[in-house]
Amino acid sequence: EIFADQNDMIAKLSKDQVIRAKLDAETLSITIYNSTEKSHTNVDGSFMWSQLYLETLLRMPQRPFAKDELVQICRQHYHGNESELIKLENFHQTYTPNDAVKWYTKDCFIYRSLNKALRVQDIDLLFAFGFMILDIFNQLKLENNRFHYTTGETIIRCYRGQAIAKEELNQVKSNIGHFISMNSFLSTTQDRTVALIFAPTSNEIYEKVLFEIQVDMNLMQTMPFADVAHLSYFDQEKEILFMCGAIFQIKNVINNETEGLWIVQLALCSETSNELKDLFDYQKQRMADTTDLISIGKLLREMGKFDKAKRYYQRFLCELSSNDPNISVCYYGLGVVHDREDNYDEALHYFKKALDFQLTVLFLNDSVFIGKIYGSSGIVYYHKHEYDLALEHFEKSLNILLRTIGQDHGDTALIYTNIGRTYQAQKSYDLALENQSKALAIRLKVLPPDHPRLARSYLFIGDVYGDKQEFQLSLINYKKALKIQQKSLPENYIAIGITFHRIGRMSTNAREYQSALESYILNFILSN
Known part of the structure; x- marks a missing residue:
């Protein structure tokens, strides 16, 4: 490019430097789902959990002081960095949901901190950024609708120049035909030449890669994407931003020796087209009865992140009014976590608090939730080797569940499982098999074929x-x-x-x- 004015050249170089730094900060984090790979090295579970966590963040209602909490975290992180602190104060005073994409594309703490949190799955920081992730999602969704009406094309192609680790590239090459999820926001351009300019040179660790992404504009139920050039802090032509969690199919990987790079050909996928759909749908259904911090606590519990789960349950307890039904849900969640950490007396303490709240504050005595509390208390007694008490609590739970939700339900199956385990501990093996077989029969009816409970x-x-x-x-x-x-x-x-x-x-x-x-x-x- 030839410049007639030196100031124009300096401005262009400065802008390019900022964009290059931004691309460096946007190192991709990917997970792959290969439905045919059964080795211990597959990443299918990571694929599922990253999708579920994002779904939970997007589903949570907005908290009134969310922005203040994020600003406080960033103030601590950028302490002593006056340049970033000035930008942070500006963000605190002026940010609105309509500015989400603009702030994300600005050369400041937002894209660095947010994309890093997405890449490494920093759950605490992602929770703090939850309101902004939702704002970007909503803005992209709105712009996506406009994009469909204005583009005039049924197929578009986007490009992204990127350095990725050789090991990661090998993983992509070995999964052609399968699915890849981008764990961070994916900034692309419709101009292949621009993408190549910012593709770093290969070295002994990283390979130079050009992602070529085909997008069918008629595809339904995808993570939103849009032309954000008019929203971006840097007015880049033909800039297409994909929402984090977007799922693509790996079509091909080509070694382009002429240009000295690898070309990874991807196609955007509908959320209904990947083979984990049934499992996602079931997990979302399980998460659908709770909101806000309880959702996060429950998901963290399922992921085995017990310390963080406890912290979120305790945090939510502090935000609830004295007669809020969610109090007993938090007590129950804390009881489950303590049981899994082998803190049995503490677990029974919280289960008792949950039961007492149901009986004395909400005046309930025959609900599904009470059945679950009895069942979970039975599990603790089982762990304490008090098998008669365990069976007593399991029978109370089973009777309530059969009256309220019936035989063909996952919670009923869980009670049969635990009765079977208790009989096994008492060396009553035929009774153990009888109850475990009942549990399996129910789960085969009500669960997707790859669910962990099966x-x-x-x-x-x-x-x-x-x-x-x-x-x-x-x-x-x-x-x-x-x-x-x-x-x-x-x-x-x-x-x-x-x-x-x-x-x-x-x-x-x-x-x-x-x-x-x-x-x-x-x-x-x-x-x-």
């Missing part, structure tokens, strides 16, 4: 067969459980390692020593 049913049935010295039947059920877990849980989830240990132990009992060794090695890898 895996648990197979594991418990495998445990009973192991105690009965029927090792091959045990292994069959363990392997069914493992197949489900590898599709539905994060790759480093502790439950997968425990399942490998179970398979190793049972293979040893069955004198299948090579299989046992392989399973123990995989358990060791996941445990370290």
